[in-house]
Amino acid sequence: MNPIQLWWRMASFRPGIYAIQTSLYICYTLSLAFSGLILRAFFDRLADEPGALLLVAIISLQLGNTILAMVGLGGANAIGFYIYRHSIQAWLFGNIFASILKQPGAQPLPSDKPINDKPINNSSSNDRATNEAMSVGVALNTMRDDIGIVRYFDVELHDLLGFGLTAIIAFIAMFQVSIPITLGVFTPLIVIIYISNHLSERIERYRVASREAAGRATGAIGEIFGAVQSIQVNNAEERVLNHFRHLNEARRQASVRDQLLTRLVDALSENMVVIGTALVLILSAQAVQAGRFTVGDFALFVAYIWPVTALFRNIGGLIALYQQTGVSIRRLQTLMQSPKPTDLAVRAPIYLTGPLPQRPTTPKRADTRLERLDVQNLSYQYPLNGQGIHGVNLQIKRGTLTVITGRIGSGKTTLLRSLLGLLPKDSGEIRWNGKPVADPATFFVPPRSAYTPQTPQLFSETLRSNILLGLSDAGSDISSAIKQAILEPDVKAMDDGLDTLIGPRGMRLSGGQAQRTAAARMFVRGGPQGAELLVFDDLSSALDIETERLLWERLFSSVIDKRQERPTCLAVSHRQSVLKQADHIIVLKEGQVEDEGKWDELLERNRITVEPKG
Numbered sequence: 019m020n021p022i023q024l025w026w027r028m029a030s031f032r033p034g035i036y037a038i039q040t041s042l043y044i045c046y047t048l049s050l051a052f053s054g055l056i057l058r059a060f061f062d063r064l065a066d067e068p069g070a071l072l073l074v075a076i077i078s079l080q081l082g083n084t085i086l087a088m089v090g091l092g093g094a095n096a097i098g099f100y101i102y103r104h105s106i107q108a109w110l111f112g113n114i115f116a117s118i119l120k121q122p123g124a125q126p127l128p129s130d131k132p133i134n135d136k137p138i139n140n141s142s143s144n145d146r147a148t149n150e151a152m153s154v155g156v157a158l159n160t161m162r163d164d165i166g167i168v169r170y171f172d173v174e175l176h177d178l179l180g181f182g183l184t185a186i187i188a189f190i191a192m193f194q195v196s197i198p199i200t201l202g203v204f205t206p207l208i209v210i211i212y213i214s215n216h217l218s219e220r221i222e223r224y225r226v227a228s229r230e231a232a233g234r235a236t237g238a239i240g241e242i243f244g245a246v247q248s249i250q251v252n253n254a255e256e257r258v259l260n261h262f263r264h265l266n267e268a269r270r271q272a273s274v275r276d277q278l279l280t281r282l283v284d285a286l287s288e289n290m291v292v293i294g295t296a297l298v299l300i301l302s303a304q305a306v307q308a309g310r311f312t313v314g315d316f317a318l319f320v321a322y323i324w325p326v327t328a329l330f331r332n333i334g335g336l337i338a339l340y341q342q343t344g345v346s347i348r349r350l351q352t353l354m355q356s357p358k359p360t361d362l363a364v365r366a367p368i369y370l371t372g373p374l375p376q377r378p379t380t381p382k383r384a385d386t387r388l389e390r391l392d393v394q395n396l397s398y399q400y401p402l403n404g405q406g407i408h409g410v411n412l413q414i415k416r417g418t419l420t421v422i423t424g425r426i427g428s429g430k431t432t433l434l435r436s437l438l439g440l441l442p443k444d445s446g447e448i449r450w451n452g453k454p455v456a457d458p459a460t461f462f463v464p465p466r467s468a469y470t471p472q473t474p475q476l477f478s479e480t481l482r483s484n485i486l487l488g489l490s491d492a493g494s495d496i497s498s499a500i501k502q503a504i505l506e507p508d509v510k511a512m513d514d515g516l517d518t519l520i521g522p523r524g525m526r527l528s529g530g531q532a533q534r535t536a537a538a539r540m541f542v543r544g545g546p547q548g549a550e551l552l553v554f555d556d557l558s559s560a561l562d563i564e565t566e567r568l569l570w571e572r573l574f575s576s577v578i579d580k581r582q583e584r585p586t587c588l589a590v591s592h593r594q595s596v597l598k599q600a601d602h603i604i605v606l607k608e609g610q611v612e613d614e615g616k617w618d619e620l621l622e623r624n625r626i627t628v629e630p631k632g
Contacts, residue, residue: 019351019359021171021343027363028106028172035105039097040176046090047180047325049083051187054321056080058191062314094176103169108368110165110350117354117361122459124440127157128352155237156230160353163229164346171343174336181329188322195315202301203319207294207327214283215334221283222342224276231269238265244523290331294323376490382465388550388586389416389451396446398436407433407609410446414551417584419574419599421591423626424606430590431472433606434555437588438462438469468549472556472590474536476524481509482516484524485539494542503538504569505531533560537569554589558596567595574599597626 029036060076118127192200242249242258249258298319305311351359369375380386391414399406407429414420422430435441437448439459448455455461462469476484486494496516500506508531512518524532537557543549552573557566574584589596597603598617605613605625613625620626 019347019362021168021340021347024168024343024347024363025172025175027360028168031109031363031365032102032105035097035102039094039102040179042090042094042097043176044090044180044183046087046094047184048187049087049090050321050325051184052083053080053087054188054318055191056083057321058314058318060314061317062312064313098173104370105368106169106172107165108370109366110168110362111161112366112368113362113364114161114350114354116366117356120459121355122435122440122442124435125442128355154240155235156233157353159229159233159236160349164350167339167343167346168350171336171339174332174339177328177332178336181325181332184325185329188326191318192322195318196302196305196311199298199301199305199311199319203294203297203323204326204330206297207290207323208330210290210293211327211330211334214331215338217279217283219338221276221279222338224272224279228269228272228276231265231272235262235265235269238262243525246525290327291320291324294327295320298323380463380465382550385451386466386550387451388414388466390414391551392447392449392452393437394447394449396433396436396448397444398432398441399444400432405429405609406444407436407606410606410609410611412604412611412614414586414588415601416586418601419587419589419596420602420604421589421597421600422604422606423590423592423597424612428606429609430606431555432609434469434553434588434590438467438553462551464543464549466549467551467553468540468543469553470533470536470540470555470557472559474524474532474539476520476527476532476535478522479519480514480517481512481520481535484520484535485516485542487539489542496538496542499538499542502541502569502572503534504565504572505534505538508534529560530562530565533557534565534569548585550586552585552587554587554591556590556592558591558593563593563595566593570596570599 056076056079060073060080063072063076189200238261242262249255298316302311302316302319306316347359347362350362354361356362393410393412396410397406397408399408405427410429410433412420422433424430432441436443436446437458439457439462443458448458450461450466461467482491482496485496485499500509500516509515518526520526520535524535527535537554540552541548557569561569573587591597600617603614603617603620603626604611605620613620613623615623617626
């Protein structure tokens with residue numbers, strides 16, 4: 019999608035508002051053209067000693083023209099900033115997030131900087147994975163800055179239209195007065211504008227470097243906050259601070275270079291009227307003496323210097339901005355990872371006022387009921403290191419507990435993520451009740467499936483909001499979910515209960531509380547009887563043995579969760595208590611199934627290492 023196509027989609031997104039804004043801005047720019055003609059008439063009539071009535075009429079005309087300019091510019095800015103701009107930004111942000119959330123959730127966001135000289139290919143997930151991963155800070159800076167450039171391109175098009183009409187009127191009036199003076203004034207100004215635009219290319223390079231340096235510093239802040247405990251445990255505070263100081267110094271130097279050259283070019287551009295006025299005085303001196311150039315003509319030229327030079331600056335800037343906008347669009351499309359370029363500007367509702375719509379819940383139907391899940395030859399390899407899973411087969415029957423175990427790095431989490439569509443499988447087939455699953459990422463969602471990851475993602479919100487994640491409080495059995503997750507003693511101990519703010523990424527919670535919050539989030543999904551398939555990724559990583567034992571005990575109790583039958587579970591675990599309860603155990607080694615069976619069978623074949631007591 020090129021900048022003109024995106025601009026057209028933006029304009030047609032809110033056509034009524036866009037038309038009003040454009041009309042008001044054109045009224046403002048045309049008032050500049052009228053102002054020069056009115057000033058010329060005023061000073062020329064003043065020299066001829068006109069009557070008071072004529073002067074009052076001219077002054078009234080200028081007053082009305084000034085009001086037109088104020089209403090036009092003020093109205094255009096108000097509508098453009100407070101209504102149109104926020105609507106467009108919310109719309110583009112929404113489309114970007116919607117596209118990102120459709121992608122495999124366990125894959126990092128791709129950078130627009132390829133490595134190994136491999137170009138970015140938006141149609142291939144494996145090609146995307148061969149590029150550098152993009153940090154959260156860089157991703158946010160990319161969305162903010164590149165959407166800002168896209169919006170600025172729209173503003174420049176407004177300027178081109180408005181100042182273009184004004185310049186046409188201005189040149190006609192000035193050529194009627196004196197063609198040599200007109201050319202003598204604006205030729206040097208055009209040369210200065212050309213130099214300024216040429217320097218703008220270097221400014222853009224400095225600005226890109228400044229933005230990248232700021233993104234690295236911002237990303238480091240997020241990573242530092244997310245790894246506070248690890249930094250403290252390893253006594254790495256000074257090394258981390260030195261690294262951040264280095265990033266911040268690089269950001270400062272890049273920002274200084276950017277701002278210094280920008281201020282120099284701005285100073286040159288902002289003095290165009292002064293330079294133009296001086297040229298008018300120099301070139302018109304003899305014509306004034308000869309009576310061929312009046313005071314009104316001088317006022318006309320001075321009035322038109324700014325809008326005409328603004329047009330030339332706009333043309334030069336728009337040519338460069340067109341290229342920059344194209345780069346920004348490509349960066350945003352890379353971030354979206356969408357094979358369709360038009361997804362950036364697809365029509366979608368936005369909600370800037372009023373209550374947000376309630377998130378719809380998918381009711382259970384006959385086709386959502388799980389009887390059997392079959393996985394055949396499932397494979398996924400990480401492109402950078404070739405590790406992953408290879409030809410995994412498993413079968414899960416209704417009401418059973420299937421446990422995946424194995425050493426660290428054997429592919430347990432990769433298997434769960436590939437099954438659920440959080441990683442794009444390279445090969446293999448997944449069948450739900452014998453029917454192929456075409457898109458696991460959109461299929462394995464409530465009420466069919468619910469998932470608790472090994473490292474839960476929590477938000478700086480209340481405990482209630484983190485559990486519900488947009489679900490209606492009235493339509494969710496949050497109390498049963500909390501009880502199932504063994505979270506009720508912790509909630510009672512909190513002063514604000516479920517309305518307790520848990521801090522950024524849940525930092526006010528312990529590791530076990532964060533894990534159980536994620537479990538409660540899973541239990542509350544899928545309706546009163548829960549999701550058909552519950553997937554746990556190693557609860558033992560943050561829970562003590564007794565808490566995990568109690569969680570499984572409650573999960574399989576029909577009294578607690580009002581189930582009429584045993585839930586169907588797929589879990590990663592090393593705990594002996596969980597392995598003994600399992601109906602089927604799968605042992606992974608180097609991404610492949612080494613053995614499978616029940617606890618006693620695997621123990622007899624020495625496929626399972628028993629945890630030491632205590």
